Amino acid sequence: MAKDSMLPIYAKAVLKALPIGPKTGPELPTRSLDRSMPIEAEAYAGFTSVVGAPLRDAVHPGYLHVLAFPLSMQLLSDPEVPVPMLGMVHIHNAIDVLRPVHIGEVVDFHVELGGPFEHTKGTTIEVLVEAKVEGETVMRETTTYLAKGRKLVGAEAKAQIPHANFTAPQATALWRLDPIIGQRYARASGDYNPIHISGLAAKGFGFPRLIAHGMYSASRALAAVDPRLEAYRWEVSFAKPILLPSTVGFAITEGRRHAAADFAVFDLRSGKPHVLSAVTELPD
Amino acid sequence: MSTPTQRAVILGGNRIPFARSNKQYSKASNLDMLTSALDGLVARFGLAGEAIGEVAGGAVLKHSKDFNLTREAVLGSALSPTTPAFDVGQACATGLETVVSLNNKINAGQLESGIASGVDSASDAPIVINDSMREILLELSRAKTMTQRAKIAAQIRPAYLAPQAPSTGEPRTGLSMGEHQAITTAEWKISREAQDELALASHQNLARAWDEGFFDDLVTPYLGVSRDTNMRADSTLESLAKLSPVFGRKLDAEATMTAGNSTPLTDGASSVLLGSEDWARDRGFTPLARLVDAEAGAVDFVDGAEGLLMAPAYAVPRLLARNGLTFADFDVFEIHEAFASTVLSHLAAWESEEFCRDKVGLDGALGTIDRTKLNPLGSSLAAGHPFAATGGRIIASTAKYLKTTGKKRSLVSICAAGGQGLTAIVEAA
Numbered sequence: 001m002a003k004d005s006m007l008p009i010y011a012k013a014v015l016k017a018l019p020i021g022p023k024t025g026p027e028l029p030t031r032s033l034d035r036s037m038p039i040e041a042e043a044y045a046g047f048t049s050v051v052g053a054p055l056r057d058a059v060h061p062g063y064l065h066v067l068a069f070p071l072s073m074q075l076l077s078d079p080e081v082p083v084p085m086l087g088m089v090h091i092h093n094a095i096d097v098l099r100p101v102h103i104g105e106v107v108d109f110h111v112e113l114g115g116p117f118e119h120t121k122g123t124t125i126e127v128l129v130e131a132k133v134e135g136e137t138v139m140r141e142t143t144t145y146l147a148k149g150r151k152l153v154g155a156e157a158k159a160q161i162p163h164a165n166f167t168a169p170q171a172t173a174l175w176r177l178d179p180i181i182g183q184r185y186a187r188a189s190g191d192y193n194p195i196h197i198s199g200l201a202a203k204g205f206g207f208p209r210l211i212a213h214g215m216y217s218a219s220r221a222l223a224a225v226d227p228r229l230e231a232y233r234w235e236v237s238f239a240k241p242i243l244l245p246s247t248v249g250f251a252i253t254e255g256r257r258h259a260a261a262d263f264a265v266f267d268l269r270s271g272k273p274h275v276l277s278a279v280t281e282l283p284d
Numbered sequence: 285m286s287t288p289t290q291r292a293v294i295l296g297g298n299r300i301p302f303a304r305s306n307k308q309y310s311k312a313s314n315l316d317m318l319t320s321a322l323d324g325l326v327a328r329f330g331l332a333g334e335a336i337g338e339v340a341g342g343a344v345l346k347h348s349k350d351f352n353l354t355r356e357a358v359l360g361s362a363l364s365p366t367t368p369a370f371d372v373g374q375a376c377a378t379g380l381e382t383v384v385s386l387n388n389k390i391n392a393g394q395l396e397s398g399i400a401s402g403v404d405s406a407s408d409a410p411i412v413i414n415d416s417m418r419e420i421l422l423e424l425s426r427a428k429t430m431t432q433r434a435k436i437a438a439q440i441r442p443a444y445l446a447p448q449a450p451s452t453g454e455p456r457t458g459l460s461m462g463e464h465q466a467i468t469t470a471e472w473k474i475s476r477e478a479q480d481e482l483a484l485a486s487h488q489n490l491a492r493a494w495d496e497g498f499f500d501d502l503v504t505p506y507l508g509v510s511r512d513t514n515m516r517a518d519s520t521l522e523s524l525a526k527l528s529p530v531f532g533r534k535l536d537a538e539a540t541m542t543a544g545n546s547t548p549l550t551d552g553a554s555s556v557l558l559g560s561e562d563w564a565r566d567r568g569f570t571p572l573a574r575l576v577d578a579e580a581g582a583v584d585f586v587d588g589a590e591g592l593l594m595a596p597a598y599a600v601p602r603l604l605a606r607n608g609l610t611f612a613d614f615d616v617f618e619i620h621e622a623f624a625s626t627v628l629s630h631l632a633a634w635e636s637e638e639f640c641r642d643k644v645g646l647d648g649a650l651g652t653i654d655r656t657k658l659n660p661l662g663s664s665l666a667a668g669h670p671f672a673a674t675g676g677r678i679i680a681s682t683a684k685y686l687k688t689t690g691k692k693r694s695l696v697s698i699c700a701a702g703g704q705g706l707t708a709i710v711e712a713a
Binding site for chain 1: 414415416419439441443444453456457458459463467534535586587588589
């Protein structure tokens with residue numbers, strides 16, 4: 001179980017969503033946060049059992065995202081951030097694994113914000129994470145959040161990641177997702193965003209039902225590909241959220257298991273993508 | 285004459301009639317059924333109180349409390365309690381693998397006698413709690429103080445209490461076996477008619493064998509059941525054609541797999557008696573046949589590169605090559621009918637020059653199987669398929685068939701979950 005509960009941060013975020021409080025400009029606070037976290041086997045096992053990853057010494061990069069997540073939420077919930085954290089949508093995630101991180105290692109996280117950037121649908125903010133072990137950079141992550149419908153004067157221009165054309169292939173795996181998966185991933189990751197826990201809260205944010213954590217689906221998909229590469233880039237684009245319960249399809253569309261690959265999680269009926277992802281090898 | 289490493293012979297078998305799940309055997313456990321199958325064999329061969337070299341057995345749907353299932357069955361049977369036993373697991377190939385293991389141990393001179401066995405109950409299946417509840421209960425058991433326990437117990441949610449029944453889904457894909465086979469069926473363009481014809485032949489052949497008394501010394505009645513309950517001797521192509529497809533309905537191709545041309549969930553147990561030629565002679569047992577070679581195979585089905593149940597299509601060519609045999613050298617083909625379309629996909633693969641050349645590495649097609657030699661006693665479509673019990677059913681039946689008909693050689697092939705398959709050559713003794 002993750003030790004950090006995000007509840008206080010979400011409570012703060014709810015307050016901030018109310019139309020009161022300090023007025024803000026387009027600039028982000030330049031503050032950054034640092035924290036050292038040991039990779040503990042027991043807590044890590046909680047993560048692997050939920051996302052279906054093998055429990056071995058080399059850590060799934062989705063777990064490094066989980067460890068840095070409280071820091072990123074702390075930064076995003078800063079009253080100086082010009083867009084409200086609640087209601088932000090995680091649209092893209094890119095992690096460079098420069099070398100595998102192992103259980104027992106102590107990881108130093110450095111987290112800062114990037115943006116705000118212009119986006120056709122609003123404004124995006126990036127969370128930039130650098131993870132080091134004994135001074136050696138082992139992982140870099142860029143997490144992109146979209147504040148839908150919020151246009152900020154003064155937001156920087158940035159090339160948007162284009163929507164990939166996607167034709168659903170034959171599903172090589174079916175994921176039967178119970179609503180409980182939201183609670184299980186929350187327990188393992190500490191991400192208690194109410195849209196994943198409470199149907200009512202999800203409705204409040206305009207979803208007909210509970211939705212699965214994006215990083216749950218993304219991490220499970222990566223676990224299915226299980227790249228056996230020393231250094232690689234893991235990119236994820238989040239399309240339609242997965243409503244719970246549901247059965248979704250998974251397939252590798254290019255490449256193969258244990259190597260570089262393109263892969264997707266998609267709606268079995270409509271064929272529309274939920275998660276589009278790719279693993280590419282990085283030069284040593 | 286046999287070579288020194290070919291001393292093992294198949295002496296006979298005993299099974300209980302197979303019954304569709306949640307019917308006559310719904311209250312019988314794996315242990316109950318396996319013990320009954322062993323006791324029937326003991327009675328038939330007069331082995332009460334005897335110590336057998338080793339008993340091998342297994343079940344696919346097995347509760348962790350049954351870690352020593354076969355040994356427990358031995359202790360509950362009329363065999364001497366000094367008979368050792370071990371459990372085997374290779375999904376639907378479990379039963380055949382018990383035969384292969386004991387056969388090899390006898391050939392190696394480690395054993396003089398052995399009983400290969402297998403059992404499965406889809407009715408008395410182990411039910412487990414969901415992973416969240418399991419994690420909490422395990423944490424609770426590790427907690428040291430009341431406060432810790434209260435804190436952990438407070439995490440229990442009503443939704444965690446829902447139990448989970450075992451499914452036939454592949455762990456890595458979440459697709460059921462039928463859904464996997466439906467993809468293969470579409471790829472090989474196996475028609476609905478061909479599948480129904482194979483299913484009909486299975487029922488007719490099994491019914492004929494029962495009527496002729498073939499199973500009289502291979503089956504012992506159990507709980508009031510004296511014949512395989514799934515068998516429909518009065519099946520017709522018309523009645524089979526009326527059934528709606530159950531698998532592959534979401535594929536682009538026409539859905540062709542029905543409850544009639546797929547095996548039902550079944551309960552049952554089987555056993556096979558093996559011994560060295562000397563052991564058999566000393567006891568006056570007549571050898572029926574010998575298992576001369578076996579070959580396992582596996583395919584990469586996870587990414588969809590090959591069909592889940594296609595491993596035998598690769599294992600059989602290797603088995604034949606090693607033994608210098610072709611299809612023409614066989615009098616009988618016992619190909620386990622997981623689904624009618626599984627058998628037909630294997631036949632199509634062996635007839636395909638492209639498949640045999642590009643995927644198996646042969647010069648051309650392996651060949652065509654004479655359909656009159658295919659499953660002459662019916663197979664799983666008619667008899668049902670209690671997973672780990674199927675290998676024992678096939679081996680005992682085909683060994684006796686070779687003996688009684690004077691035929692020489694049988695090819696046995698069983699596909700299994702996990703993309704695996706086990707194949708064997710059985711020759712008249």
